[in-house]
Each structure stands twice: as structure tokens, then as C-alpha cells.
Amino acid sequence: METINKKIDEEFSVCDTCGYDRGFHVSFVKEGGGFQAVLICPECGQRFRVGWATPLG
Ligand SMILES: [Zn+2]
Incomplete structure (x- = not known):
């Protein structure tokens, strides 16, 4: 997807x-x-890239 x-x-x-x-x-x-944070719909699995960057790790 x-x-x-x-x-x-x-x-x-x-x-x-x-x-x-x-x-x-x-x-x-x-x-x-x-x-980059990606939001994932728990129902259908659709992934949304929302532009949140984090320096994790
Ligand atoms: Zn969905």
C-alpha cells in the first residue's frame, strides 16, 4: 500500500x-x-507520512 x-x-x-x-x-x-513519523491506520493499514522528523537514535 x-x-x-x-x-x-x-x-x-x-x-x-x-x-x-x-x-x-x-x-x-x-x-x-x-x-520520520508515519501514522498507520489500525483498521485498514493505510500509512500517512505527516512530515514529523525526529532525531531518535
Ligand atoms: Zn483506515
Whole structure:
């Protein structure tokens, strides 16, 4: 499944793909010198790249 680039306005808690509305799981994907947070819908597995970078690790 393709990761969707998502720009969050005020709140992002509903999956654009399936409508699940109780929030997301989070995963961190290594990229460059740090990690990018990726939100994953617990219902359908859709991945959303939200542009949160963290220097974890
Ligand atoms: Zn979903």
C-alpha cells in the first residue's frame, strides 16, 4: 500500500481511506540522519507520512 503524504490542519484522527475515527498507530522510518513519523491506520493499514522528523537514535 502506498504511503500518503498528509498535511494536518487542526486535527487528524480519521483515516481518509476507510473512515476509522479513533486515531492512529505510529511508526518511525529511518530517513536521512533521523526518523520520520508515519501514522498507520489500525483498521485498514493505510500509512500517512505527516512530515514529523525526529532525531531518535
Ligand atoms: Zn483506515
